Amino acid sequence: MQWETVIGLEVHTQLTTQSKIFSGASIAFGAEPNTQACQVDIALPGVLPVLNKGAVERAIRFGLAIGAKLNRTNVFARKNYFYPDLPKGYQISQYELPIVEGGHLSIQVGDEEKTIRITRAHLEEDAGKSLHEDFHGMTGIDLNRAGTPLLEIVSEPDMRSAKEAVAYARALHTLVTWIGICDGNMQEGSFRVDANVSVRPRGQAEFGTRREIKNLNSFRFLEQAIDYEVRWQIEQIEDGHRIQQATVLFNPDTGETRAMRSKEDAHDYRYFPDPDLLPVRLDEDWIEVVKAGLPELPEQKQARYREELGLSAYDAGTLTASRAMAEYFEATLASLPSPASGRGAGGEGSAKLAANWIMGDLSAALNKAELDITASRISARQLAGLLARIQDGTLSGKLAKQVFEAMWNEGGEADAIIEAKGLKQVSDAGAIEPLIDEVLAANPKSVEEFRAGKEKAFNALVGQVMKASKGKANPAQVNELLRKKLG
């Protein structure tokens, strides 16, 4: 039987505020246990939550960025359950009236573009951390994280493979960091993914029973966990078993998912509106101010790169993988003399030239040095200086790579490196012709073969001339002069 996978994701993004969602304690990562847990966070009797405007503002920003409906009135509710990392006995979340409803995100898988619908995004507080190491048979509780503002973003079950789920998670990660509402640090738990996974016979309209994989903190684990889970579910059904709805954990060491022991009442959360908090009203003026402060979004940039700069969908997607990358690309382009889509001497537009170098040599160098583009050893202006010399014919592609390498390792401007290392391309016919004469005299066989119609022999001769010039001769000119001589 042919099976179809159905996936929906719930992503918890930690918001980039200074203080907690309902208290004035700091949310800075890595502090000594419980030094950032105030009376509200540890739930001393009589304390009251006071909502952080910065958290609400970030949720609005997200809603605007995905084209969602912002609920002008939204309500906080209590989600009741007992666990020591949540000392109130309930988590303050949003239930019936979340701040963000609807919206969508485009993803790219291979050559295909797909739109993933977003169901809702709601504000809530994070819980503390339980440490189950050896405390004489007890559990240690650190409440620094308790009350950290989260935006939980819930998608529709619109994804049909682990690859699509990863593409969506990546696009969402790009967006939330792009608009500055989340730092995206997955190791520190700022961006945590839960995946709801089910399978059904291809063509069947209703969904199969789903299992929820909790707390995936890397894109690689997300893909591995879904792949494993899908195989497991199909095997179960083909062996005649039924899938039981369950919450499962992924073990990165074994690559397997395993059901958590579930208590029978675990999911009876008894939500009700929190009487400690009034309904939140979003006024139009505020929404307008937030909207005006939004940067150009990844999808908008991609469209502009394709339409105005003539780049491919792939290039546009890669250059907008992060805001820093897009900014570097645009800064490079702005420093180049010739128009973005105009033709340089290399026969390609400045935009395509800059794109190729950023996605090629620069990205490779950054990867090798394990550096982020914000820490690049070559600035956008320096790179533009190099590209300008390719465009005006001073450098061949090969020489440009040497300049790039010197620039990466030793710093400096392109012109200074070209001068110091004598890497200028030779385009002077008077200097190239004697080299051609030498090569022709030394390779009578190739000349004969060329005259007999072998184009390959011509290329061999070009190679010889380039070699004789130590790579500095202008290849286009060598071609032209050589043809003239042989013709």
Next chain:
Amino acid sequence: MSLSIDDVQRIAKLARIRVNAAEVAGYQTQLNGIFGLIEAMQAVDTAGVEPMSHAQDLTQRLRADAVTEPDRRQAFQAVAPQTENGLYLVPKVIE
């Protein structure tokens, strides 16, 4: 709607309230009394009335995003039953 004895026991368990067997019937009567009250209210025609999520018709005030709370761990942990290395210790919980 009326609650069974089982319902009452389940609610008590969820709320972590210890209710002994002798008390269950009494709670059942009281809770059903509340449901009776709700039933009576449901007779009111509320078509066109927007539901309220709070008893007061007011809007939430927002706090500026700033760190205002100092570290008072020592004072808080002085009254905690058990602490170690800055952590609050609780009976072991395993999921």
